[in-house]
Amino acid sequence: MNAKSLLLVGLLTASVSAVAQSGANxxxxxxxxxxxxxxxxxLATFHPVQPKRIALKNGVVIFLAEDHELPFITGFIEIKGGSRDEPAAKAGLVSLYGDxxxxxxxxxxxxxxLDDILEAKAAKVETSGDIDSTxxxxxxxKQDEDQVFGIASDLLMHPAFNEEKLTLSKQQMxxxxxxxxxEAAQIAxxxxxxxxxxxxxxxxxEPEIATVMSVTVADLKAWHDRTVIPNGMIIGVSGDFDSTAMEQKLRGVFDSLPPGAPIQTAKQEFxxxxxxxxxxxxxxxNQSNxxxxxxxxxxxxxxxxxxxxxxxxFSGGFGSRLFQDVRTKRGLAYSVGGAYGASYDHPGTFYVAASTKSTxxxxxxxxxxDEINDLKTVPFTEDELKRAKDEVLNSFIFRYDSVEKVLDEQAKLEFYGYPLDYLDKYRDAVEKVTTADLERVAKKYVDSSKLAILVVGNSSEMGTPLSKLGTVQPLDITIPMPPGMAGPQGPGGDQ
Known part of the structure; x- marks a missing residue:
């Protein structure tokens, strides 16, 4: 060590010693x-700027949201009817249709x-299929809106479902x-x-190879004819445009469409x-999901x-009861989380998930x-309540901090039949929650005796057998293969 290094070490040591002796800082x-x-x-009162809502006589609902910050225009046409409405024997149809x-x-x-035209303009036109819509x-x-919207509306009105493209989509699926x-997480x-x-x-x-391969071009055309009707459409456009001119353009395309019979989703028991x-x-x-x-x-x-x-x-991030106990204090999980989920028109899922060593x-x-059961027995504190409300409301605001996000949410509320002032009332409803409310809903909705435990892991590496938790029921995840078609099989699906 040279003299300069020794001098620096000496000065640092003296400084640390002086701080320690004096207690300074x-x-x-x-x-x-x-x-x-x-x-x-x-928090300031949050009132997201609502898009302009237009209802056409044939049932089309249009939302327009001007945003002149950048010269871009974004739009969508959401159509009722999705994979939950497809025949079980054709599972995968809506996804193939969207592709x-x-x-x-x-x-x-x-x-x-179309790819070449849109690429030259740095524009996009996409189609997709989802659980309840396409x-x-x-x-x-902005300068390309007429042409790009023309392509989108042409796709909507005059699709040409191609056998070769369908075959490619089927092979990919x-x-x-x-x-x-x-992947174990995907299985779980x-x-x-x-x-x-x-x-x-x-x-x-789940789509299976047999159901996917049974889908034909005629099926895609029939689905299109069945669902693409004005009284099943919600249109949203945001960006740099004049609302009056945009409304006239959309009316010119959609006003004359005759209404049809909208898809009626079958009632389900849950x-x-x-x-x-x-x-x-x-x-x-070597770990369990x-x-x-x-x-x-x-x-x-x-x-x-x-x-x-x-x-x-219970499960909202690093400060939650679940994370603090299972991961931080006990060190029993690489990751842990959960949610008491809520969907718009059917029950969501309540889940607690973790990945941990096999042993x-x-x-x-x-x-x-234990943490689930503690929701009913360990009192909620005012500090927990305040922190949770702050985090819920802060995250809520950032979910709707742009014109486009608010437009998307309003279209979603329209799609599911929710009141259009739902966002305005959300904050007040959260603010009114008390610890008594938390204890009431925990007792009403949380019942570990009604829950299922699923483990995806390696039994040969588990120290304590799963049977300690109860009678174990093995699940067969073998992929059904059509006659004459070989595949990666096995009772555990590992091969």
Missing amino acids: VPSSNQPQPWKSIPIPP AWRTSGTTTQDGDK SVSWNCL AAGIVRRND SREASILIYGKNSPYAR PGPKPGVYFVDKSDV IRIVGLGTERKNPDFYALSVMNEI TTVDATQAML
Whole structure:
């Protein structure tokens, strides 16, 4: 060590020694802490600017939101009817429809030609299929709006479903099905949904190779004719435009469309999972994916707001009871989280999930169950309530901090039949939640005896057997293969 280095070390040592002896700059419990007295003003009243709503006589609902900050325009056409409405024997139809719709193009321009046109303009036109809807969306520069919207509306009105593009989509989906047991987390998520809703429920139903391969171009055309009707459409446009001119343009395309018979989603029963311990033995992993699952609620439930606050206390990030106990204090999980989920028009899912070492599978599961049970027995504190409300409301505001986000949410509320002032009332409803409300909903909605435990892991590496948690029911995740078609099989799906 040279003289300069020795001098630096000496000065540093002397400085540390002086600080230690004098106690300078080392705060003690008796010293004032003025930062704790800084006043934090209440959140300003939040009233998101509502988009202009236009209802056409044929049932089309249009939302327009001007935003002149940048010269872009974004739009979507949401159409009622999704994979929950497709025949079970054709599971996968809506997803294939969403793919082949765009790639096939229109009766005047095929999908490859559309790709070239849009790429030259840095624009997009996309189609997709979801659980309850299909959609066409577009975004482009303001100067290209007429042409790009023309392509989107042409796709909507004059699709040309192509056999070759459908075949390509079917091959891609079949390849995904064959590999769906590769990842333990993917298995856990899929099988958890099946436990919650039931194997034959449209909310958990899985496409199989046979159902995918049975879909034809005629099926896509029939689905299109069945769903693309004005009284099943919600249109949203945001960006740099004049609302009056945009309304006239949209009326010119949609005003004359005749209404049809909208899709009626079949009523479903939601009994929840059959309690028990379910296991998928996956021999190529050294950790376990754990899910404790049950039914959640709907957003229209008056208790939704109290449940949202309870959920934040229970599983809302690093400061939650679940994280602090299972991961921070006990060190039993690499990751842990959960939610008392709420969907718009059917019960969401209640789940607690963790990944842990194989040897600590049972300990981690028991710790998660303890935290669930504690919701009914450990009183909620005012500090917990305040923190949870702050986090719920702060995150709520940032979900709607742009014109486009508010437009999307308003269209969603329209789609599911919610009041358009839902966002305005949300904050007040959350603010009114009390600790008594939390205790009431915890006792009403949390019942560990109605939950199912799912573990995806390696049984040969588990120290404590799963049977300590209850009778174990193995799950067969073998992928059904059509006659004459080989695939990666095996009872555990590991091969």
